[in-house]
Amino acid sequence: MTGLFVLLIYVGMFVGAYFVVTKVVQSATAKDYTSLKTVTFGDESAVRPNRIAGVVSIFTLFLIWGMFTGSSLLPGFLHAPAPFVGTAEFTYTAEANGERDDATVTVIVHPREEKTDAPEVELGDGFAKNDSAAIAQWRTGLIRVDSNDEITKSDGAEVVAINGQPISRGETVKIDSGTVTLSDKGTPNYAPSRGWQMEPLYLPPPEAVWTRTGKVLSEGFRSFTLFEHLGYSLFRVVAGFLLGALVGIPLGYAMGLSNWFRGWFDPIVEFMRPVPPLALIPLVIIWFGIGETGKIILLFLAALWIMAIAARSGVSGVNISKVHAAYSLGASKSQLMRYVIIPNSLPEIFTGARVAMGVCWGTVVAAELVAAEQGAGMMIMVASRFQNTDIVILGIILIGVIGFGIDMLMRYAERLLVPWKGKA
Amino acid sequence: MSGLSIQDLSMRFELPNGGSVQALENVSLELKAGELMSVLGPSGCGKTTLLNIVAGFLAQTSGKLVLNGHEISGPDAERGMVFQKGALFEWMSVRENVGFGPSMKGTPEKEKRETVDHLLDVVGLQDFKEKAVYELSGGMQQRVALARCLANDPDVILMDEPLGALDALTREKMQSLVLKLWKETGKTIILITHSVEEALLLGERLIVMAPRPGRIHKEYRLPFAELGVGADLREVKKHPDFGVKRDEILSMIWDMEEEIMGRTEDAA
Ligand SMILES: Nc1ncnc2c1ncn2[C@@H]1O[C@H](COP(=O)(O)OP(=O)(O)OP(=O)(O)O)[C@@H](O)[C@H]1O
Ligand SMILES: [Mg+2]
Numbered sequence: 001m002t003g004l005f006v007l008l009i010y011v012g013m014f015v016g017a018y019f020v021v022t023k024v025v026q027s028a029t030a031k032d033y034t035s036l037k038t039v040t041f042g043d044e045s046a047v048r049p050n051r052i053a054g055v056v057s058i059f060t061l062f063l064i065w066g067m068f069t070g071s072s073l074l075p076g077f078l079h080a081p082a083p084f085v086g087t088a089e090f091t092y093t094a095e096a097n098g099e100r101d102d103a104t105v106t107v108i109v110h111p112r113e114e115k116t117d118a119p120e121v122e123l124g125d126g127f128a129k130n131d132s133a134a135i136a137q138w139r140t141g142l143i144r145v146d147s148n149d150e151i152t153k154s155d156g157a158e159v160v161a162i163n164g165q166p167i168s169r170g171e172t173v174k175i176d177s178g179t180v181t182l183s184d185k186g187t188p189n190y191a192p193s194r195g196w197q198m199e200p201l202y203l204p205p206p207e208a209v210w211t212r213t214g215k216v217l218s219e220g221f222r223s224f225t226l227f228e229h230l231g232y233s234l235f236r237v238v239a240g241f242l243l244g245a246l247v248g249i250p251l252g253y254a255m256g257l258s259n260w261f262r263g264w265f266d267p268i269v270e271f272m273r274p275v276p277p278l279a280l281i282p283l284v285i286i287w288f289g290i291g292e293t294g295k296i297i298l299l300f301l302a303a304l305w306i307m308a309i310a311a312r313s314g315v316s317g318v319n320i321s322k323v324h325a326a327y328s329l330g331a332s333k334s335q336l337m338r339y340v341i342i343p344n345s346l347p348e349i350f351t352g353a354r355v356a357m358g359v360c361w362g363t364v365v366a367a368e369l370v371a372a373e374q375g376a377g378m379m380i381m382v383a384s385r386f387q388n389t390d391i392v393i394l395g396i397i398l399i400g401v402i403g404f405g406i407d408m409l410m411r412y413a414e415r416l417l418v419p420w421k422g423k424a
Numbered sequence: 425m426s427g428l429s430i431q432d433l434s435m436r437f438e439l440p441n442g443g444s445v446q447a448l449e450n451v452s453l454e455l456k457a458g459e460l461m462s463v464l465g466p467s468g469c470g471k472t473t474l475l476n477i478v479a480g481f482l483a484q485t486s487g488k489l490v491l492n493g494h495e496i497s498g499p500d501a502e503r504g505m506v507f508q509k510g511a512l513f514e515w516m517s518v519r520e521n522v523g524f525g526p527s528m529k530g531t532p533e534k535e536k537r538e539t540v541d542h543l544l545d546v547v548g549l550q551d552f553k554e555k556a557v558y559e560l561s562g563g564m565q566q567r568v569a570l571a572r573c574l575a576n577d578p579d580v581i582l583m584d585e586p587l588g589a590l591d592a593l594t595r596e597k598m599q600s601l602v603l604k605l606w607k608e609t610g611k612t613i614i615l616i617t618h619s620v621e622e623a624l625l626l627g628e629r630l631i632v633m634a635p636r637p638g639r640i641h642k643e644y645r646l647p648f649a650e651l652g653v654g655a656d657l658r659e660v661k662k663h664p665d666f667g668v669k670r671d672e673i674l675s676m677i678w679d680m681e682e683e684i685m686g687r688t689e690d691a692a
Contacts, residue, residue, distance in 0.1 A: 321511035324481050329525040329576050330501030339524070343515040420514035423558035 002080075002196050006064055013060040021052045062206060069205035070197050080196035083137050085109050087119075088177035092188060093161035094128040096151040100160070101126035105133070105143055109177070109192045112136045127151050133190070138199045140191040142183065158186055204390040209397075212390040221391065222382060224374045230398060233368065233376040236292070237360045237406075240299020244356065248304045249349060252311025253341070269305055269312075277302035277363040281370055290371035295364065302363045303356040310352020314345025347421035350414040357410055361403045376402075426492050428455040428478070428580055428612060433487035435473050435638075447473040449637035451487070455629075457579070458610045460649055462617060462627030464673065466680045470638025471616045475582050478614065479505050492579060501525060504578035506569050506586045512557045518544070518568055519553045525576030543571040546608075547601065563594035567601070574609065583615040587622065599625055599657055607653045620673050624648050624666060625657055632673060634680055642676065644669070 040046040066074040070082055088107045093100055103124055110116035116134045123129040127150035135141040151157040160166060162173040162180045172181040178192040200208065216226050224232075254261035255269070280298055288294030318341060326340045368377025376399050383391035414421065435448040447470040455461060463471050476482045478489065480499040489496040491503070504525075505511075512521055519540055520527075526536040544550050547567040549560075557565060566586055573581055586602075587595045599622060606613055617623050623630050628649045634641035646669070652660045660666065 319510045321507040321509075322513065324479065324499065325505060325507060325511040325572075326524070326528075327481075327499035328479060328501065328503060328505045328578075329572070330528045331524075332528070335528055339528075340513065343513070346515070418515075420556065420558060423514050423556075 002068070005080075005196065006068065009064055009067070010060060013056070013063070017053065017056040017060075021050070021056070025052065065203070065206055068196065068198050069200065069203055069208075071205035071207060073205075073207055082197055083195040083199075084177045084192040085111060085137055086177075088175070088190070088192060090163050090175045090180060090190075092128070092145055092159050093164070094146065094149060094151070094157050095160045096127065096155065096157035099127070101128040103128035103130045103145065103149070105131045105145060105188070105190070107132070107141070107143070107190055107192075108134045109137055110134060112138065123148065128157075135190065135192060137192070138194060138201075140189055142187050142189050144187055146187075153186060159188055162188065200389070201387055202389060204393070209390045209393050212388075213394050216391065216394065221379055222374070229374050229379050230376055230402065232374045233361075233364050234402070236295045236299055236364050236375070237357065240296045240364070241303045241353075241356055241360050243296065243300040244303025244360075245307045245353065247300075248307030249311045251304075252308040252313075253315055253337075253345075255308065256312045256315025256345075257341075265308075269308055272301075272305045273309065277359065278366050281367050284367075285371060290373075295367050295372070298367055299360045299364060302359050306352050306356040306359065307349070310348050310355075311345060314348035315341055317348060318344045346418045347414075350410070350418055350421070354407060354410040354414070357406050358403065361399075361406060365399055426457045427459075428492075429453070429488075429490040430455075430478070431488040431490070433474070433477065433484050433489065435470070435477060435482070436485045446637035448477075448484075449639050451638070451640055453631070453640070455612055455614070457492075457612050459628055460606050460613045460615070460626065461629040461631065462615045462623040463631050463633060464617065464620060464623045464677065465633030465638075465641070466635055466677055466684060467618075468684075469633045469635035469680075471633060472584055473638065474633075475505075475584050475614065475616060478580070479503055479582050501529070501576050502578055503580045503582060504573035504576055506566070506573050506581065506583040508585045509562070509565070509589050512565055512568055512572075514556070514558050516557070517553070518549060518555050518557055518560070521557055521568055522571045522575050524572060529576075539575050540571075543575050546574075546605070547571045561594075563590050563598060566590065566598060570601070570605065574605065574611075578611070580612045580614070583613065585616055585618060588618065595622075596657060600652070602626055603649060603653050606649075620670050620677070621661065623673075624669055625652055625660060630673075632676060635684060641680075 037043065037046050063074070063078075065071070067078055068080045070079050086109060088109060089104055091102050091104050093102050103126065104121070106119055106121050108116055108119055118132040118134045121130045121132045128145070129148045129150070131143060131145045131148065133141055133143050145159065146153045146157050149157060159182060160168070162182075163175055165173045167173050167180075167182050169182050169184055169186050172179050178190060181189045181191065183189050204212075220226065221229065251261075251265060255265050256262075277298060280301060284294045284298045284301075288297055322340055322344065323336065326336050331339065364375070365377035368375035369381045372378035376395055380392045380395035380399075383389075383395065430451060430453040433448055433451040434446070437445040437447055439445065451470075451474065463474070465471055473482065477484050478496070480496055480503065483497075496503075513524070516524070522543055523536050523540045526539060531539075541550075541553075544553055547570055549564060549567055549571070552560060552564065557568060560568065566589075569586070583602075587598050590598060602613075602615070603626065605611075615623075615626050617626070624646060625648050627644075627646055630644040630646055631640050632642045632644075633639065648660050648663065648666060651663065
């Protein structure tokens with residue numbers, strides 16, 4: 001139900017922003033060459049990401065996050081209905097020996113972090129006495145209304161109505177602040193209304209994640225600072241990737257240049273290629289334990305095949321005319337290698353490196369989830385065990401940002417080092 | 425003995441399915457140093473195969489190739505090749521491309537610079553020396569390819585449809601350039617083309633090849649290349665003999681093409 005509502009808001013923002021931005025805002029912007037194209041639907045090159053859409057998209061995510069977590073960053077009227085908090089009252093009717101009597105139940109629903117005692121209430125008259133209870137927000141509570149009554153359940157008393165509405169075992173009655181269900185044993189179970197917001201335990205509001213970020217930054221997490229955690233993960237990725245590239249690229253070249261190497265390593269590479277590196281984690285742990293060695297070897301293996309295949313296809317992708325031309329111009333084999341084969345394969349190798357870095361980053365997080373003493377993955381794993389959802393979310397955001405950063409860096413290096421990519 | 429001698433050259437491709445293609449059969453040719461020869465023929469008659477064997481990229485199944493008194497085996501800087509396209513090195517500037525041959529030989533930097541500068545002047549690319557090759561137009565790229573080949577100072581220049589990918593106007597300018605370079609450098613040149621007019625213009629000698637098996641069908645000696653050096657090629661084309669030769673060769677090739685079509689129809 002809430003999910004449907006979230007989807008509705010999201011689609012609403014998407015469509016609403018589209019009309020506002022394209023019809024109102026952008027009709028005023030300058031026209032360039034692409035905007036003069038008449039055929040744009042189907043012409044992929046005419047499709048450019050709408051910057052405003054990007055901003056609104058991110059804003060929408062945060063908006064929905066804030067709305068459904070009751071974020072203090074948003075004005076109250078934007079919040080989704082909040083869970084009930086405060087004092088609730090309902091009456092129950094007990095029946096015993098053919099007699100009926102009403103009594104009131106007072107329940108204080110309090111925020112989870114504030115310990116609150118059940119309020120003092122007057123017992124009132126009749127055989128059924130008034131009761132009170134304290135329940136934390138988001139929780140429900142069985143209220144043994146008969147325990148202070150003159151005739152208890154074991155004496156044959158039975159709750160037959162809540163707020164005057166008849167009820168029997170297993171049935172539910174709605175009251176203003178939630179619902180009351182009579183349990184199979186005949187005890188009322190009060191569930192305060194949960195509203196439409198997410199419980200902070202499952203999804204804390206944005207500002208909670210932000211404050212937690214500050215705290216983790218200053219205090220660290222599990223005896224390592226935040227930067228040490230991220231640094232360890234990055235170090236493993238870089239070390240594993242560099243080793244993989246160091247072995248994989250020459251291996252790929254050898255496979256692209258020699259029948260024997262190709263024949264010898266093809267079965268191994270083709271077999272290892274479809275094995276997800278994650279599947280190797282258990283074996284690596286058995287062999288090398290959970291220390292640095294194991295992780296770096298895992299990432300080495302993750303990068304190795306990708307880099308070998310990239311280098312191999314870099315060599316086989318060389319236009320034979322270039323090779324012929326080089327030989328006709330007097331190049332020796334080693335000169336051909338150095339001035340033709342290697343530069344020609346660099347674009348492919350960079351593409352491979354980008355893929356490998358991405359895979360390595362994913363693999364290191366997974367490996368740290370399984371077992372590690374420090375690292376981004378270990379941080380979110382341990383946090384989730386202690387239900388520190390804010391740290392989990394912080395970790396996921398950081399992992400995403402770093403992954404994105406790595407990719408941008410690789411693209412930048414690519415533009416800088418192989419400007420001829422795609423120009424052949 | 426100076427010049428290129430092709431004796432009884434045959435080339436047979438064994439196909440993976442067990443069959444074979446006789447791409448060349450008993451091709452013999454004598455080419456004196458400094459001669460300009462163009463090669464014409466229907467598609468698939470073995471022109472590229474012949475050139476690749478002369479360049480040393482392929483080993484013939486039988487026959488002999490002798491250049492300046494020694495047998496040819498494998499590619500060598502004495503035989504330069506200009507490809508139709510895609511043979512420039514994108515990761516090098518125009519200057520580095522042209523200087524590739526001298527660099528491989530270890531020519532001193534200063535001497536190399538002079539050669540490259542001179543050749544780029546000759547082909548009219550003095551203003552593009554430091555550009556990346558992919559920033560140049562197709563015609564400019566072919567001029568770079570020509571200059572790169574010349575920078576190596578080969579004895580023989582082999583060209584496989586070097587102007588095939590160019591537009592008509594650029595092509596005409598390049599034809600004049602080839603003639604000019606031929607006269608100035610005195611190189612032996614073999615040039616493959618699909619254009620009969622180009623073959624007539626750029627050939628002191630012209631051979632027409634016939635397919636299946638690939639062989640030399642007819643040979644001509646022509647005055648047009650000499651006439652065209654430094655002259656307007658459109659004037660050369662008005663020469664009374666030019667039209668006659670063009671029509672003769674065109675119908676010759678046309679007949680061959682028809683025969684091929686007929687044969688494939690029979691086979692079908
Ligand atoms: N590597 C090869 N393997 C098998 N057959 C080949 C090979 N190379 C060429 N051939 C065959 O040899 C014959 C001659 O080919 P070639 O490329 O020399 O022709 P061409 O005259 O250059 O044609 P085009 O004018 O189309 O370039 C063709 O029938 C071709 O199928
Ligand atoms: Mg050909």
